[in-house]
Amino acid sequence: MSAAGLLHPEGPGSLVGDRAVVTGAARGIGAQIAIELATAGAHVTAFDVREPADTIASIRGAGGSADGAVVDVTDFSAVQKAMGDAGSDGARLDILVTCAAIYGNTTSITDLSESEVDAVLGVNVKGTMWCMKAALPLLRAHGGRVVCIGSVAGKVGGVLAGPHYVASKGAVHAMVKWLAKTEAENGIHANGIAPGVVDTEMIVGQGYVPEYCPLGRLAEPQEIARAAAFLASPAASYLTGTIVDVNGGYSMA
Numbered sequence: 040m041s042a043a044g045l046l047h048p049e050g051p052g053s054l055v056g057d058r059a060v061v062t063g064a065a066r067g068i069g070a071q072i073a074i075e076l077a078t079a080g081a082h083v084t085a086f087d088v089r090e091p092a093d094t095i096a097s098i099r100g101a102g103g104s105a106d107g108a109v110v111d112v113t114d115f116s117a118v119q120k121a122m123g124d125a126g127s128d129g130a131r132l133d134i135l136v137t138c139a140a141i142y143g144n145t146t147s148i149t150d151l152s153e154s155e156v157d158a159v160l161g162v163n164v165k166g167t168m169w170c171m172k173a174a175l176p177l178l179r180a181h182g183g184r185v186v187c188i189g190s191v192a193g194k195v196g197g198v199l200a201g202p203h204y205v206a207s208k209g210a211v212h213a214m215v216k217w218l219a220k221t222e223a224e225n226g227i228h229a230n231g232i233a234p235g236v237v238d239t240e241m242i243v244g245q246g247y248v249p250e251y252c253p254l255g256r257l258a259e260p261q262e263i264a265r266a267a268a269f270l271a272s273p274a275a276s277y278l279t280g281t282i283v284d285v286n287g288g289y290s291m292a
């Protein structure tokens with residue numbers, strides 16, 4: 040995790056004055072997205088089922104503005120309360136980034152249990168939906184931006200991932216499109232990112248090799264975070280309903 044300070048406080052990529060919620064922000068890609076949004080000038084509230092203290096400290100240490108909440112995205116009342124708190128300063132929320140997800144413990148359908156399916160779909164699909172539901176009343180007040188982290192797995196059937204994870208990420212992409220269609224009239228833009236394989240704790244021990252894609256290496260979290268900061272900014276003013284591939288060329292469809 041790295042925060043380089045306020046690098047671009049002006050221009051179409053600026054998020055100065057914006058308030059953002061990033062879920063799954065205690066580590067990995069979500070932490071880096073929180074840092075990237077704060078670097079562009081947003082106040083960031085980091086949501087995670089883990090304590091997001093390191094992310095908050097990293098942002099504040101670089102001169103940015105952040106706070107956080109320990110919240111399980113599968114619990115709607117907890118999400119709604121935390122979202123209300125995040126938007127409470129002037130009842131304003133401009134940006135929602137949904138990043139919280141789990142990969143599951145198996146990639147084999149033979150070994151798949153009902154509890155494992157429920158857990159993965161619960162966090163990745165229901166959790167994303169609950170965050171959208173809780174954030175929308177706040178986002179509508181100013182015409183907000185939503186960025187959902189999907190996966191190449193949801194587009195091409197997975198690199199190595201299991202059926203429940205693949206299905207959950209396809210559902211995230213579908214929800215992005217639903218949101219973009221139904222909320223455009225309220226000034227809300229919704230886009231997704233489909234990362235390839237990113238060097239985080241989620242994929243440790245899963246057997247991914249750098250050669251999986253033409254660029255010949257895994258992505259760094261910051262390479263996903265930069266795309267998220269762009270999609271969350273006014274610079275992406277004519278983009279909505281898209282799923283942006285950030286996958287080192289693994290899938291070019």
Ligand SMILES: NC(=O)c1ccc[n+]([C@@H]2O[C@H](COP(=O)([O-])OP(=O)(O)OC[C@H]3O[C@@H](n4cnc5c(N)ncnc54)[C@H](O)[C@@H]3O)[C@@H](O)[C@H]2O)c1
Nearest residue numbers: 063067068087088111112138139140190234236237239241
């Ligand atoms: N790492 C990859 O190769 C890769 C590839 C494609 C997509 N993604 C997606 O990127 C996103 C971030 O993944 P990552 O690699 O940083 O994983 P990670 O496991 O490092 O981070 C996921 C974060 O989500 C949090 N989380 C899990 N369940 C939660 C819950 N119920 N409520 C709130 N927070 C919860 C975790 O505590 C963790 O901080 C995920 O949506 C993942 O599916 C990752």
